[in-house]
Amino acid sequence: MSDHIVSAFTDELDKLAADILRMGGIVETMILDACSAVNKNDVELAREVVARDPQVDKLEADVERQIVSLIARRQPMAHDLRAVFSALKVVGELERVGDLSKNIAKRAQRLDENVGPSMRKGIYRMASPVSRQLNMVLDAYATGNASAAKAVWEGDDDIDQHYNSLFREMLTYMIEDPRTIGAGAHMLFMAKNLERIGDHCTNIAEFVYFQATGEYLLSTDRPKTPQIDG
Amino acid sequence: METTITESRETLTAGTSMDETQGLTYPRIECKNINVSYGDKQAIFDISLPIPDRSVTALIGPSGCGKSTFLRCLNRMNDTIESCKVTGEIIMDGENINDPDIDPVLLRSRVGMVFQKPNPFPKSIFDNIAYGPRIHGLAETREDLDEMVEKSLRRAGLWEEVKDRLSSPGNSLSGGQQQRLCIARAIAVRPEVILMDEPCSALDPVATARIEELIDELRKRYCIVIVTHSMQQAARVSQRTAFFHLGELVEMGETDQIFTNPRERRTEDYITGRFG
Ligand SMILES: Nc1ncnc2c1ncn2[C@@H]1O[C@H](COP(=O)(O)OP(=O)(O)OP(=O)(O)O)[C@@H](O)[C@H]1O
Ligand SMILES: [Mg+2]
Numbered sequence: 001m002s003d004h005i006v007s008a009f010t011d012e013l014d015k016l017a018a019d020i021l022r023m024g025g026i027v028e029t030m031i032l033d034a035c036s037a038v039n040k041n042d043v044e045l046a047r048e049v050v051a052r053d054p055q056v057d058k059l060e061a062d063v064e065r066q067i068v069s070l071i072a073r074r075q076p077m078a079h080d081l082r083a084v085f086s087a088l089k090v091v092g093e094l095e096r097v098g099d100l101s102k103n104i105a106k107r108a109q110r111l112d113e114n115v116g117p118s119m120r121k122g123i124y125r126m127a128s129p130v131s132r133q134l135n136m137v138l139d140a141y142a143t144g145n146a147s148a149a150k151a152v153w154e155g156d157d158d159i160d161q162h163y164n165s166l167f168r169e170m171l172t173y174m175i176e177d178p179r180t181i182g183a184g185a186h187m188l189f190m191a192k193n194l195e196r197i198g199d200h201c202t203n204i205a206e207f208v209y210f211q212a213t214g215e216y217l218l219s220t221d222r223p224k225t226p227q228i229d230g
Numbered sequence: 231m232e233t234t235i236t237e238s239r240e241t242l243t244a245g246t247s248m249d250e251t252q253g254l255t256y257p258r259i260e261c262k263n264i265n266v267s268y269g270d271k272q273a274i275f276d277i278s279l280p281i282p283d284r285s286v287t288a289l290i291g292p293s294g295c296g297k298s299t300f301l302r303c304l305n306r307m308n309d310t311i312e313s314c315k316v317t318g319e320i321i322m323d324g325e326n327i328n329d330p331d332i333d334p335v336l337l338r339s340r341v342g343m344v345f346q347k348p349n350p351f352p353k354s355i356f357d358n359i360a361y362g363p364r365i366h367g368l369a370e371t372r373e374d375l376d377e378m379v380e381k382s383l384r385r386a387g388l389w390e391e392v393k394d395r396l397s398s399p400g401n402s403l404s405g406g407q408q409q410r411l412c413i414a415r416a417i418a419v420r421p422e423v424i425l426m427d428e429p430c431s432a433l434d435p436v437a438t439a440r441i442e443e444l445i446d447e448l449r450k451r452y453c454i455v456i457v458t459h460s461m462q463q464a465a466r467v468s469q470r471t472a473f474f475h476l477g478e479l480v481e482m483g484e485t486d487q488i489f490t491n492p493r494e495r496r497t498e499d500y501i502t503g504r505f506g
Contacts, residue, residue: 001498001504002499002504002505003504003505004502004503004504005503005504005505006503009503075461075462076502077461077465077489077490077501077502078489078490078491078492078497078498078501078502079498079502080502081489081490082490082491213491214490214491215491
């Protein structure tokens with residue numbers, strides 16, 4: 001897209017996108033680090049992840065302020081309007097992803113250190129496709145690529161299937177050895193958080209798609225595996 | 231040709247179906263292949279455009295793209311410009327208004343016009359409004375005339391402000407009041423169509439809001455076409471928007487669609503303030 005006649009308008013939209021991508025980058029590492037802390041029983045890393053969350057909240061507030069001011073001063077139209085709308089929505093989704101990652105990190109700190117590596121590994125394995133979804137949708141956001149956004153949107157079904165199998169795996173551990181029930185419950189919540197992060201990526205994909213095309217993706221058209229926890 | 235009209239009617243119906251003004255969604259005016267030249271310089275290129283009734287159609291586009299020229303076709307105001315030549319059909323009520331048999335004076339009583347600069351006649355407020363009904367013989371008695379003046383001023387949202395000073399000169403009013411006086415004058419002759427060429431460009435935000443409120447009220451009754459340079463105003467007051475560029479109609483659609491998701495790159499560049 002060519003530049004605005006008022007060049008400061010282009011600069012402001014660019015800054016908005018840059019801030020959102022920066023926020024997305026922080027949140028992405030929060031997911032990976034939180035799950036890696038679970039995997040390696042690294043309480044220090046978990047604490048660090050929790051400490052990153054206020055930074056995310058601050059970025060959110062800052063982006064929101066930019067958006068309100070931009071709407072008041074520039075009254076964006078057409079693609080600009082969609083970009084501002086989508087920025088406002090995406091920033092909210094990212095903040096939620098930050099919260100969910102923080103929650104995983106908090107649980108990582110509370111996890112009994114005797115929980116075995118095979119149980120820990122399950123969460124870590126699920127983190128990688130989830131963070132990849134986020135990474136890909138942020139790429140789609142950065143480049144305004146509607147088909148890349150749609151691919152992420154369709155990819156959420158894999159996350160759901162991953163969640164279902166992890167859920168079964170945890171149940172098996174808990175049935176086999178009731179002493180793992182406490183840890184298993186934490187693990188189930190962590191898996192659920194990852195699954196919900198996947199949903200937030202799907203939402204972001206919808207906004208990126210709308211921003212790029214002006215059309216809405218309909219959730220009814222999305223491939224969907226029923227979830228094991230109802 | 232016939233299919234184009236049918237299609238445009240369908241889109242019109244689709245476009246206004248959500249509106250509270252039900253029923254009359256057929257085009258009030260059907261413009262077909264309009265070309266306009268000033269001497270040997272062509273200003274409008276083959277524009278076809280249906281204009282729906284009981285709604286507001288906004289014409290937008292960069293300066294010099296032919297909005298005013300096109301608007302003036304709709305009441306044959308271009309007749310008054312020596313060098314100006316108009317071809318094509320403009321169908322209103324089954325008649326081509328460009329037909330030589332059509333009396334332009336009578337036509338202008340059916341198609342009222344409000345200009346950028348308020349232009350009250352150098353007469354009293356009362357006479358500004360009464361002038362049209364008098365020359366068109368719309369009022370039988372003095373009472374009829376009084377009633378018409380009051381009704382028009384009320385409809386234009388000006389009555390309360392001027393009812394005690396009807397004999398003061400029209401140009402003693404503020405700019406915004408004068409503009410509403412001109413709108414009252416335009417509607418006094420019971421037009422079917424009201425054309426407005428940048429009616430708010432000389433007004434402050436409060437006066438502008440009053441006019442916009444009035445336009446919204448008037449659209450329940452009239453077919454309104456407004457030229458405006460304010461994208462926000464077009465977005466606020468109109469149901470359909472047409473984008474003109476270099477004398478061509480680039481895109482026409484529901485106002486929401488034009489401002490959230492225009493189909494044409496030229497429209498996008500213009501409304502978002504980009505270099506074309
Ligand atoms: N009376 C005239 N004689 C000769 N050329 C004219 C006349 N009126 C308009 N034009 C030309 O026709 C073209 C369209 O002018 P028009 O006034 O319709 O544009 P517009 O879209 O209303 O512009 P603006 O937004 O500045 O009012 C321009 O190139 C203009 O110079
Ligand atoms: Mg003009």
